[in-house]
């Protein structure tokens with residue numbers, strides 16, 4: 001059973017920050033064979049820097065403290081390597097205001113550049129993936145995630161953070177390839193995690209994100225960080241603390257026979273349910289005996305749709321640029337969706353700079369919600 005280590009942190013100030021990092025990382029480092037003399041790569045979540053009051057990226061203070069902690073522990077080199085969708089990793093670090101500090105410490109900050117097709121191990125769902133290979137150049141890989149809600153996958157934590165190792169242009173292709181089959185998307189994330197197998201995964205949930213995540217949600221103080229030698233166990237445990245006990249990624253992993261068992265250690269936070277986006281899909285388990293055509297009809301009705309708030313939209317066109325099947329276009333400066341072609345990947349929602357797009361349940365889904373509540377009432 002994998003250990004997940006927790007520490008309380010009520011803000012991003014020293015010295016509490018260093019104490020908390022030490023509490024969660026020292027057992028993981030010990031298990032990973034220590035850091036002395038090692039070259040370390042950190043893969044942070046750098047979706048986009050939107051300012052200190054928007055928890056879109058890992059906190060800059062925590063990232064800087066992590067680099068310093070690794071050098072103090074004897075690391076021979078530390079690199080921050082990421083592949084943000086829009087801006088480069090060095091630009092994001094500059095915008096965060098920590099570029100000089102990281103440079104002084106001797107931290108190398110770069111984008112992923114070296115991509116290769118990799119034949120996946122037998123147990124994986126996919127045969128080949130094109131992945132950034134930088135992680136192979138380092139002795140120790142730290143997957144550093146931000147705890148956020150996610151319109152497509154409910155939450156983005158450590159395993160989802162590794163999707164950044166897929167080439168930016170190919171990520172849209174992956175969304176196209178799996179379409180509305182979120183289970184296949186989860187399989188692909190699990191495959192990346194199996195291949196990369198980060199030595200340590202760390203989650204920043206001091207100020208997490210709830211609501212319209214992962215790019216435009218609301219800050220929520222969860223006041224903890226957590227780390228584990230196993231990204232999947234970390235996700236299973238942290239999802240539980242955020243009030244999500246049915247994360248698709250975890251159920252898919254369990255169905256594949258992967259080890260999702262964990263034991264919490266340290267200062268274990270209370271369960272704090274966060275506000276989730278409207279779920280992209282409703283289960284159709286209860287319709288298992290329906291004829292296939294009826295099931296397909298219901299399936300189409302039970303997928304949430306992207307919706308724009310015209311008063312918030314600034315007409316920048318980023319949603320159009322990021323839409324894999326090009327199922328929306330700007331008309332009079334506002335996006336118009338062609339929902340028949342839309343694969344419900346919510347890339348438009350993720351990259352809208354002003355949070356003008358949300359996932360919204362269909363009228364049928366809202367009716368089904370009410371019907372379910374009614375039935376439960378009767379049964380009770």
Ligand code: SF4
Nearest residue numbers: 323342343345346348
């Ligand atoms: S409109 Fe949005 S949710 Fe639909 S396919 Fe395009 S990016 Fe994905």
Ligand code: SF4
Nearest residue numbers: 313314316317319352
């Ligand atoms: S990305 Fe957001 S602000 Fe830009 S056009 Fe689309 S909805 Fe409007």
